[in-house]
Amino acid sequence: MSGSIQRVARAVADLVDGNAIVLVGCGSTDPDGYLVVAAENASTSALDFMVRHTSGFICAAVTDDACARIDLPPMAGTRPTPGDDYTVAVDAAGVGTGISAKDRAWTLRQIADPFSTPGGFTRPGHHPIRAHSDGVLGRRRSAEAVIDLMRAAGLREVGALAALVSVVDPTGIADSTESLAFADAHQLNSISVQDIVNYRRSTEVHVRQTFRTLRNTSCGTVEALGYHSDVTNADYIAYSSGDPSTLSRARVHARFETDFAPHAPSVDQAEPDITDALDDRDGLVVIARRANDADDAHDMEQSDRPDCFFHNRYGERIADIAQILRAREVLEPRLVNPPPGLFEAWSTLSNSASTAVGQTAPQCVSPASPTRG
Numbered sequence: 001m002s003g004s005i006q007r008v009a010r011a012v013a014d015l016v017d018g019n020a021i022v023l024v025g026c027g028s029t030d031p032d033g034y035l036v037v038a039a040e041n042a043s044t045s046a047l048d049f050m051v052r053h054t055s056g057f058i059c060a061a062v063t064d065d066a067c068a069r070i071d072l073p074p075m076a077g078t079r080p081t082p083g084d085d086y087t088v089a090v091d092a093a094g095v096g097t098g099i100s101a102k103d104r105a106w107t108l109r110q111i112a113d114p115f116s117t118p119g120g121f122t123r124p125g126h127h128p129i130r131a132h133s134d135g136v137l138g139r140r141r142s143a144e145a146v147i148d149l150m151r152a153a154g155l156r157e158v159g160a161l162a163a164l165v166s167v168v169d170p171t172g173i174a175d176s177t178e179s180l181a182f183a184d185a186h187q188l189n190s191i192s193v194q195d196i197v198n199y200r201r202s203t204e205v206h207v208r209q210t211f212r213t214l215r216n217t218s219c220g221t222v223e224a225l226g227y228h229s230d231v232t233n234a235d236y237i238a239y240s241s242g243d244p245s246t247l248s249r250a251r252v253h254a255r256f257e258t259d260f261a262p263h264a265p266s267v268d269q270a271e272p273d274i275t276d277a278l279d280d281r282d283g284l285v286v287i288a289r290r291a292n293d294a295d296d297a298h299d300m301e302q303s304d305r306p307d308c309f310f311h312n313r314y315g316e317r318i319a320d321i322a323q324i325l326r327a328r329e330v331l332e333p334r335l336v337n338p339p340p341g342l343f344e345a346w347s348t349l350s351n352s353a354s355t356a357v358g359q360t361a362p363q364c365v366s367p368a369s370p371t372r373g
Contacts, residue, residue, distance in 0.1 A: 002348060004198035011191040012153040018048055022183040023161065024176045026140040026193035032163045033179025038150060039112035039158035047101035047108075047160070050103065053175065053182070054162035058104055060128040061113050061143035061150075062087070063157045070111065071118035072128055084129045084143055093123030098125050102222055104160075112158035136196050137206070137231050145193045152202050154270040202349050206231045207323045217241075227327070229320040232313060235289040242281030250284040252333045254321050254342055257290045284328060286321050318345045326350070 011021045018041035023034040034053055037046045050058060062072065072087035091098035092107040107126055110116050135148040146159035157277035164174035165181055174182060176192075183190035211226040219241050227236040240247060278285065322345040325333055335343060 002198065002202065004348070005202060007191045008149070008152060008199040009197045010189040011149060013121065014189050014257070015041070015149060015153045015155060015159075016042055017041075018046060020049060020188060022164070022179050022190040023142060024179050024190060025142055026190040026197075030141045030193065031175055032142070033174045033176060033182070034161045034163055035160045036146055036159055037099070037108075038153065038155045039108040039160055040156045041159055042108040042112075044102045044105050047105045050162050051101055051104075052110055052116065054164055056162065058126060058160055058162040059084075059086075059143070060108055061131050061146035061159045061161060062111065062128045063131060063147060064133055064157060067128070067130055069114075070116055070121060072130070074130075075127075081258040084141060085131075086312040087128045087130055089124040090121040091123075093253065100243050108158070108160050110200050112156040114156065134231075135200070136193055137200060140193050140197065142193070145196050148196050149191075152199070160367050191364045198348055199324070201319050205323060205327070207236070207320055207327060209327070217278070220366070222278055222343040225328075227320075227324050229317075229323075232316050232320055234291060234317055234320060236320065236324055237287045237289065238328060239278060239287075240328075241278040242283070244328070246282045247284055247328055248331045250282050250325075250328070250329065250333060250334055251328050252284050252286065252325060252338070253336050254286040254288070254338055256288045256317075256339065284325075284330065286324055288317055288321060298301065315341060315345070318342050319349060322346045322349045 014021050015036070016036040018036050018038065020035050023036045025032050025034070035050045037050065039060060047058070066072070067087060070090070071092065075086040075088055090107070090111075091103070092110040095103040095106055097103065104126065107121075110120055111128065129143040131143040131147040134144075135151070136144045138144065140163055147157050147160050150157045150159050164179055166172040166174045166178055167182075168178065168293065180190055182188075207227045207229050209225055210228045211224075213224045215222045215224065218310065222239055223243045223244075225238045227238065228234075229236070240250075318339065318341040321339075323341060326349070333346060335346075
């Protein structure tokens with residue numbers, strides 16, 4: 001089981017038990033560290049701990065459904081941005097000033113209550129943040145991470161979060177290093193937004209088959225399967241010419257399409273390495289289709305962060321290819337001149353199932369000296 005999966009499992013267990021966890025943001029888009037608790041389990045003591053160690057600006061990550069249920073429109077004057085999507089501020093009706101730990105905990109539990117209504121709240125108050133409906137796969141920020149954690153825990157989809165204050169500079173917010181040190185000092189489990197991305201990419205399927213055709217070629221009968229990714233909205237084609245049962249240790253050729261021309265056949269016009277792969281009965285060719293010039297240029301911006309394979313569109317498309325290999329039941333791929341990041345993506349995404357199905361690390365092989373097994 002990968003480190004990300006383990007960290008999610010520990011975080012989920014703590015949230016179910018009503019404990020706080022530390023969440024580390026994702027790079028330059030959200031570099032801060034946060035304390036997080038499940039809203040339905042929010043206690044006075046948990047909120048007191050949050051207030052003492054954070055900026056005190058405690059927000060509630062909420063879903064579209066919660067916003068509709070208790071009537072939380074966007075905050076007046078806000079415009080759509082890549083950042084957080086704040087709604088109008090609310091407090092639970094009947095609280096005092098609303099700023100005590102007890103009042104805040106009660107408000108959070110009321111927001112999480114599936115039977116609460118707009119009449120149960122007063123305005124202004126504390127600030128909910130509407131999370132993207134696709135969670136961290138739609139927007140990589142803290143609110144989305146909190147909602148995904150609540151879903152993974154089987155809890156109501158509302159969570160409290162507040163930014164940790166820096167110990168080094170009390171006028172600023174703790175960065176990832178300080179946040180992890182805080183977690184260690186207070187014996188809290190920590191998790192990053194990237195861990196949650198890895199978890200979802202490992203445990204969910206985001207590519208779906210769109211077509212299947214069989215073509216008679218000089219390589220024999222070639223099967224072409226089309227795939228579409230619900231994360232990147234990109235299309236792919238996977239070609240193979242052998243018995244599907246032989247693909248568990250397939251020699252995998254993966255590439256990004258360089259033009260809009262057909263790439264497999266009539267295979268007479270296909271590129272030589274594609275033809276060679278299809279001649280090999282345990283070969284699998286995966287083509288990442290082009291969309292348009294602007295998207296393609298963005299797709300090819302490779303990650304410069306070795307710890308974060310899927311932080312940009314290129315990395316997400318590499319993750320799509322790894323999911324297609326899983327869909328084709330490739331257990332031990334032998335990657336032939338793979339695009340940058342595919343080896344790491346497969347290793348990361350396959351780890352969640354490796355114990356159950358006996359998967360091993362992929363091999364990178366040369367097309368000139370194929371590995372046989």
